[in-house]
Amino acid sequence: MNHPFPKFEIDPLQDPLDALLVDIAVHVQLPPGLHEKACGRGEAVCKHMEREGSPLENRVRRYYPQGSMRIDATISTRGTDEEYDLDYVVELDVHHLTSPGAVLDLVYEALRDYPTLKPVARQTRCVTVFFADGMHVDVTPSSLLPYGGERESHIFHANPERPVHEQRHVSMNAYGFGDWYNARTPIERRFADAVNRRIYEAAGIEIRADAQFDEVPDQVPLIVKSVTTVALQLIKRHRNVVYAGETGRIPPSVMLSCIAGEVASPGLPLSDMVIRLARAIARRIGAASARREKVSVVNPIFADDCFTDRWPENLRQQDDYADKLTKLANGLEYIKRHGSSLEDIQDWLRECFGSHVVSASIRRFNNRTGRAVQTGSHAYTPRGGLYVPSRPALVGIGSVAAAVPNQAVAHTFRGGRRW
Numbered sequence: 568m569n570h571p572f573p574k575f576e577i578d579p580l581q582d583p584l585d586a587l588l589v590d591i592a593v594h595v596q597l598p599p600g601l602h603e604k605a606c607g608r609g610e611a612v613c614k615h616m617e618r619e620g621s622p623l624e625n626r627v628r629r630y631y632p633q634g635s636m637r638i639d640a641t642i643s644t645r646g647t648d649e650e651y652d653l654d655y656v657v658e659l660d661v662h663h664l665t666s667p668g669a670v671l672d673l674v675y676e677a678l679r680d681y682p683t684l685k686p687v688a689r690q691t692r693c694v695t696v697f698f699a700d701g702m703h704v705d706v707t708p709s710s711l712l713p714y715g716g717e718r719e720s721h722i723f724h725a726n727p728e729r730p731v732h733e734q735r736h737v738s739m740n741a742y743g744f745g746d747w748y749n750a751r752t753p754i755e756r757r758f759a760d761a762v763n764r765r766i767y768e769a770a771g772i773e774i775r776a777d778a779q780f781d782e783v784p785d786q787v788p789l790i791v792k793s794v795t796t797v798a799l800q801l802i803k804r805h806r807n808v809v810y811a812g813e814t815g816r817i818p819p820s821v822m823l824s825c826i827a828g829e830v831a832s833p834g835l836p837l838s839d840m841v842i843r844l845a846r847a848i849a850r851r852i853g854a855a856s857a858r859r860e861k862v863s864v865v866n867p868i869f870a871d872d873c874f875t876d877r878w879p880e881n882l883r884q885q886d887d888y889a890d891k892l893t894k895l896a897n898g899l900e901y902i903k904r905h906g907s908s909l910e911d912i913q914d915w916l917r918e919c920f921g922s923h924v925v926s927a928s929i930r931r932f933n934n935r936t937g938r939a940v941q942t943g944s945h946a947y948t949p950r951g952g953l954y955v956p957s958r959p960a961l962v963g964i965g966s967v968a969a970a971v972p973n974q975a976v977a978h979t980f981r982g983g984r985r986w
Contacts, residue, residue, distance in 0.1 A: 579758040579794075583932075584902055585837040587909075590928035591920050592797050593765045595642040595804050596790060597651050599772060603788075605702060609636070609655045612696050612704045616657060616677040623677045628658040633707070635803075635820060637745035638752075639791055642800050642807075650701035654693075656741055658709050658720065667723030667734040674708050691726040692737070709739065718742040719869055738871035744821070747868050748828040752793040755833050759792045766790050769931070795831040798840035799824060801920070802848070802892075808921045809891050815880075818888050822864045822874045826851060829867075838899055845896040852889040856882050895919055909933070 580586040597605060613630035616623045634654040635641040643651060661670050675689040678696055685697035693707040709720040721736040767774050791797055802823055810817045823844075830847045832840065855862040862885050866872035879885040898915060901907075909929055916925045 594924040597641045598770045621677045626660045630657045633741035638748045653704045668725035670723045740869040743868040751828045751831045752795045754792045794840045799827040816878045842896045845892040849889040849892040852885045
């Protein structure tokens with residue numbers, strides 16, 4: 568096959584740390600079966616709005632996925648490993664309606680009888696349809712700006728529990744942002760093939776392909792396509808875990824996606840891309856704090872669309888997140904430079920990415936490596952070291968003959984010293 572996108576010259580998962588991070592990412596992915604179901608459900612919900620007899624009959628101009636669905640970066644939602652949030656924009660003919668609350672109420676009325684087991688919810692900027700298997704679809708109504716560019720719109724902000732005078736229109740161009748992100752993160756075929764094989768393998772689906780190329784066949788959908796997007800998913804997962812016990816708003820996914828698009832580097836090893844992205848976000852926040860300002864990230868193709876209009880609430884909140892990201896990057900860099908055993912770093916990984924996900928990922932990592940040793944298809948690190956699960960597996964530079972000393976682990980993975 569000929570693919571016009573960047574390719575890795577070697578196995579993109581040859582480094583054991585990259586392989587382990589991919590296993591973690593796979594465990595928070597929307598599985599293949601649900602991925603297909605998600606697309607169908609989003610379309611079905613949007614079509615229900617314009618059915619005959621609906622208060623929005625003949626008033627739906629078009630609908631399209633936004634956010635993580637648009638850029639293939641969907642992961643399980645905050646606080647659970649079994650729920651997935653799917654975002655759609657519905658462009659409406661509602662120019663004569665001046666009240667944002669009235670528009671959201673119309674959408675709610677159009678969807679309240681959607682056939683699901685859970686009640687439909689009217690939110691501040693969207694209406695949510697819940698499904699019994701944990702998936703839910705957020706429908707955000709929009710209206711085109713009369714003199715704007717393509718898909719430049721406003722959405723409607725109206726918290727039903729707040730005074731009417733706080734309602735407002737919010738500028739946005741989610742579709743244009745999706746185009747921008749996708750252009751900056753082209754398909755990296757060798758990496759995509761390797762990761763998507765893991766995704767289908769985890770779902771119990773076998774993919775047969777020409778062993779010479781070891782590529783996912785073209786008829787099999789690529790659920791993730793680039794190193795940047797998998798790194799973004801890991802950063803989002805880390806955010807969900809470190810904020811799992813807190814209430815209130817958390818760093819917005821679209822802010823993280825925008826910075827990921829800015830620093831995208833096709834062909835970079837996954838662990839390097841996670842570090843690069845974590846530091847880029849922390850630097851962006853740090854620069855704002857140095858000016859005693861809240862961080863501002865706007866849509867690169869429509870500056871009126873501010874991605875940070877509801878977070879952070881104050882400088883302390885943003886500095887706290889920057890510190891969490893810095894610790895994540897420092898920890899990964901330490902592992903890459905010095906090597907460590909899975910036994911020594913597994914607790915730290917659980918703190919970063921969640922206990923259940925990391926435990927399952929380590930088991931899969933060790934099982935895969937054990938099979939490779941048993942069959943003679945040994946796995947080697949970039950520096951030529953063999954890693955095997957019985958030591959337990961070395962992660963990082965691979966050729967290190969011993970695990971990181973306990974004292975170093977205590978300082979570097981428990982929020983102590985900086986390196």
